[in-house]
Amino acid sequence: HDSRKEMAQDVQTFYRELPKVELHAHLNGSVSSATVEKLVASKPHLNIHQNMTAIRGGQRRTLDECFQVFKVIHQLVDSEEDVMMVAKDVIQEFAADGVKYLELRSTPREDGKTGLTKRSYVQTILEAINQCKEDGLDIDVRFLVAVDRRNGPEVAMETVKMAEDFMLSSDGAVVGLDLSGDPTVGHGKDLLLALQKAKNAGLKLALHMSEVPSQNEESELLLSLPPDRIGHGTFLHPEVGGADSLVEKVRKNNIPLELCLTSNVKGQTVPSYDKHHFLYWYQLGHPCVICTDDKGVFCTDLSQEYQLAASTFGLSNEAVWTLSQRAIACSFAPQDIKNQLEQKWTKLRPQILH
Numbered sequence: 001h002d003s004r005k006e007m008a009q010d011v012q013t014f015y016r017e018l019p020k021v022e023l024h025a026h027l028n029g030s031v032s033s034a035t036v037e038k039l040v041a042s043k044p045h046l047n048i049h050q051n052m053t054a055i056r057g058g059q060r061r062t063l064d065e066c067f068q069v070f071k072v073i074h075q076l077v078d079s080e081e082d083v084m085m086v087a088k089d090v091i092q093e094f095a096a097d098g099v100k101y102l103e104l105r106s107t108p109r110e111d112g113k114t115g116l117t118k119r120s121y122v123q124t125i126l127e128a129i130n131q132c133k134e135d136g137l138d139i140d141v142r143f144l145v146a147v148d149r150r151n152g153p154e155v156a157m158e159t160v161k162m163a164e165d166f167m168l169s170s171d172g173a174v175v176g177l178d179l180s181g182d183p184t185v186g187h188g189k190d191l192l193l194a195l196q197k198a199k200n201a202g203l204k205l206a207l208h209m210s211e212v213p214s215q216n217e218e219s220e221l222l223l224s225l226p227p228d229r230i231g232h233g234t235f236l237h238p239e240v241g242g243a244d245s246l247v248e249k250v251r252k253n254n255i256p257l258e259l260c261l262t263s264n265v266k267g268q269t270v271p272s273y274d275k276h277h278f279l280y281w282y283q284l285g286h287p288c289v290i291c292t293d294d295k296g297v298f299c300t301d302l303s304q305e306y307q308l309a310a311s312t313f314g315l316s317n318e319a320v321w322t323l324s325q326r327a328i329a330c331s332f333a334p335q336d337i338k339n340q341l342e343q344k345w346t347k348l349r350p351q352i353l354h
């Protein structure tokens with residue numbers, strides 16, 4: 001059945017109309033069931049079914065099982081043509097959900113059989129971004145090149161070099177670097193040099209950190225860079241085995257957190273919505289940005305995530321509006337774009353917040 005229809009019924013108009021900023025979205029995790037259907041139909045020999053690419057309703061998976069799901073999606077998306085369709089669909093879906101500014105991230109992949117190279121992979125996504133712009137979609141899209149921590153320091157360095165090239169040649173579309181991948185594999189210390197190089201070159205850093213317990217040492221190291229944003233940061237604070245020193249560093253540097261409620265609950269790193277670390281950081285007045293992570297895999301969208309945060313933590317519409325507006329400043333957009341977005345929010349406010 002169609003999960004988008006399921007959602008549309010129970011997300012209130014206010015959250016749909018709310019202008020939103022999405023800063024943490026992995027391309028292949030964001031592929032909707034409608035797009036998966038098209039991919040499955042074009043590759044019948046793979047014998048892949050819808051239920052292998054998405055975690056529906058009240059289902060939970062271990063984080064490990066979530067990473068198996070990405071492998072299935074990667075099998076379905078293995079050519080320039082697929083990457084183009086997926087990127088365009090994902091951008092259109094975010095735009096239709098009221099996202100006015102989107103930072104997509106994706107890990108460059110190659111495939112000998114289709115001729116896909118890591119460079120053509122990124123180039124294709126940038127082309128999709130340009131096409132959506134030409135189509136007049138009301139969404140500004142930027143791109144973060146992702147480093148998969150599983151692939152080790154050499155690939156990380158190679159990816160950083162490519163990201164630097166694209167930053168200079170993409171007319172402002174490539175703004176930063178992401179560090180992601182299975183958090184239980186590899187160690188941040190081996191990637192520090194590559195990350196430092198990216199930062200020195202002017203790429204912004206959005207790093208997954210403390211997504212699982214017992215990574216204080218790695219998080220301490222990564223925070224020394226320091227990154228420009230943190231993905232998840234689920235286990236940074238002392239109440240969950242983190243440390244005061246970590247919290248202090250994050251607060252002192254005012255590093256925004258990208259928080260993904262459904263992803264964390266379905267991936268079982270957080271036991272229930274009301275126990276989500278959003279509350280801890282929000283109560284400190286720390287910059288928190290609500291994001292989807294993998295809207296396709298976790299069957300959600302950004303409107304739904306805002307509604308979830310509001311209903312779980314009792315946020316007024318006013319507070320939700322402020323939350324979405326404050327995300328603008330956390331983006332890696334150039335200052336003139338941030339100003340334009342602020343103006344857009346100011347203009348829309350009386351129509352939507354009554």
Ligand SMILES: CNc1ncnc2c1ncn2[C@@H]1O[C@H](COP(=O)(O)O)[C@@H](O)[C@H]1O
Nearest residue numbers: 026027028029070106107146148180181182
């Ligand atoms: C659930 N929590 C998560 N933690 C860490 N990394 C994640 C992730 N969700 C997604 N990714 C990263 O994004 C890739 C899929 O998109 P792309 O092929 O890059 O577009 C995954 O393979 C993983 O590296």
Ligand SMILES: [Zn+2]
Nearest residue numbers: 026180231293
């Ligand atoms: Zn993520």
